[in-house]
Amino acid sequence: MLSFPKTSANDGGRWLARLRDGLAKTREQLGGRLSGLFGAGRPLDEKFYEELESALISADTGVAASAHLLGQVRQRARREGITDSARLKQALQETLRELLEPAAVPLDTGAHRPFVIMLAGVNGSGKTTSIGKLAHYFQARGKSVLLAAGDTFRAAALEQLAAWGERNKVAVIAQKSGDPAAIVYDAIGAAIARGTDVVLADTAGRLPTQLHLMEEIKKVKRVAAKALPGAPHEVMLVLDANIGQNALAQVRAFDAALGVTGLVLTKLDGTAKGGVILAIAHERFSAKGDRPIPLRFVGVGEGPEDLRPFRPDEFAQALLD
Numbered sequence: 001m002l003s004f005p006k007t008s009a010n011d012g013g014r015w016l017a018r019l020r021d022g023l024a025k026t027r028e029q030l031g032g033r034l035s036g037l038f039g040a041g042r043p044l045d046e047k048f049y050e051e052l053e054s055a056l057i058s059a060d061t062g063v064a065a066s067a068h069l070l071g072q073v074r075q076r077a078r079r080e081g082i083t084d085s086a087r088l089k090q091a092l093q094e095t096l097r098e099l100l101e102p103a104a105v106p107l108d109t110g111a112h113r114p115f116v117i118m119l120a121g122v123n124g125s126g127k128t129t130s131i132g133k134l135a136h137y138f139q140a141r142g143k144s145v146l147l148a149a150g151d152t153f154r155a156a157a158l159e160q161l162a163a164w165g166e167r168n169k170v171a172v173i174a175q176k177s178g179d180p181a182a183i184v185y186d187a188i189g190a191a192i193a194r195g196t197d198v199v200l201a202d203t204a205g206r207l208p209t210q211l212h213l214m215e216e217i218k219k220v221k222r223v224a225a226k227a228l229p230g231a232p233h234e235v236m237l238v239l240d241a242n243i244g245q246n247a248l249a250q251v252r253a254f255d256a257a258l259g260v261t262g263l264v265l266t267k268l269d270g271t272a273k274g275g276v277i278l279a280i281a282h283e284r285f286s287a288k289g290d291r292p293i294p295l296r297f298v299g300v301g302e303g304p305e306d307l308r309p310f311r312p313d314e315f316a317q318a319l320l321d
Contacts, residue, residue, distance in 0.1 A: 019268075019308075020318040022300025026274030030059040030319065042085035044077060052092075059275030060244035065282035069095055093316045096278065100312030103281040105294035107234060107262060107309070109143065109198055114191035116199045116224060116231040118184070119264075120217060120254055121238035123205035126266035128157055130238050130299065131200045132164025133307035137297075139168055143197040147172045148187030150180035150220060153204035161202055167304070180204065180216065181223035188227035201232065208253030221258060236296065238264045244273035248283055251293060264307070266299040277315060 037051055049070055056066040072095045073088065082088055109115035117134070121127040128151065135145045147165050149172055151157035158174055165172035173187035184201045191199045203220060206213035224231040237260045239247045247265075254260050268274050281292050298315075299307040 018300055018306060019298075019314055022269035022306075023274050023315075023318050025270070025272040026059050026268070026319065028272065030055055030275065038085050038089045044083060044085060044088065048085060049074065056275065056278075060273035060279070061275035062245055062248075062279035062282070065099070065275075065279045068282055069099060069278070072098070089320065093320050096316040096319065097312045099278060100281045100310075100315060103277075103292040103295045104310050104312045105262075105296075107294075107296045109138070109233075112230065112233050114146070114188065114196050114199045114228070115233050116188060116191075116201065116228060117234040117236055118201045118203065118221060118224060118232035119236045119238055120203050120258060120260075121205060122207055122240075122250060123154075125205065125238045125240045126264075126299065127151075127205060127238040128160050128164070128202055129302075130264050130266060130297070130307060131161065131202055132168065133299065133304050134200055134297070135164060135168045135170055136304040137307060138198050139170070144195070145170045145198045145200060146187060146191045146194070146196045148184050148199060148201040149174035150183050150187075151202045151204040152178045152180050152183070157202065157204070181220045184220055185223050185227045188224060188231060192228065208250065208257070214257050218257060234261050234296075235259060236262045236264055237293075238266060241265050241268045241273055241276060242271040244271075244276050245279060247276050248279060251280070251283070255293065260293055262294050262296040264297045264299065265295060265310075266307075268298055269300045269306075274319070277310075 037048060042048060053066050053070050056069060057063060073092055076091045076095060077088060082091060119127050119131055131147060135147060138145050147161055147170055149158045149161050162172050173183060173190055175183050180203060187199055187201060203217055208214060221232060235258050237251060237254050239250060251260065265277060280295060283292055295310045297307050298310045
């Protein structure tokens, strides 16, 4: 049984409403097609299932994940004796939840102190903003946080991270040297000295095809381990939901280079491609065997509260209701 950080009923209700609002474009893309399908009296014939598969693919669920979902829904319909499309909506929602559940592994930062999280991603994925929101999230749960300004390539990155640090009242470790590995090394040392709970290390955005930059981020990871054996304890890849199926290629490339241990999916509120979460959950990346890489957090807005742990039941409910 998955154990997620506790939230109040009111807080959980507000977040579910934000998630539902954030998935509006995806729901319109998917739900617009599904509304006719799930009308009372529609027979569950081949034409029905073809239209259901087309609706899933249109929301960027992907061919493989859509085919998997379709097979599972067919089996459930036979097993439970469902013959009417109106009853199949609940079966689809449950099937979505079952597909997503293996990817919903909460991040436990209690195993190490400091717990070092290195964030990576391509330019524009929302990485630095996600760091600020994660700082807010951990602080709200009683954790002390330190930020490492390891993005020395983008001119505004330090200013952006400093603004989040000031907003959250957390220290930001930076250098004028421009060496991201040295900055992360110093930040971990400072966190050890101060007894800080969580270190969030920013890195410069890069494309997987920029081999020299991929080597640079590998160095950052190696140097983090020299500063603290076992660090970084989480290599978190930030993905922009707007890129849809291209997210899978990014995960494969960064995972091959760094060994990605967790994902953050941002900007769900601005895309009709939210079905990519289903594709991510269906994918079995080479290093992870029979499980997907955990989807740790999803973002649905610009506010500090708009990044939360991924919960499959909430997503399935918000997507179809």
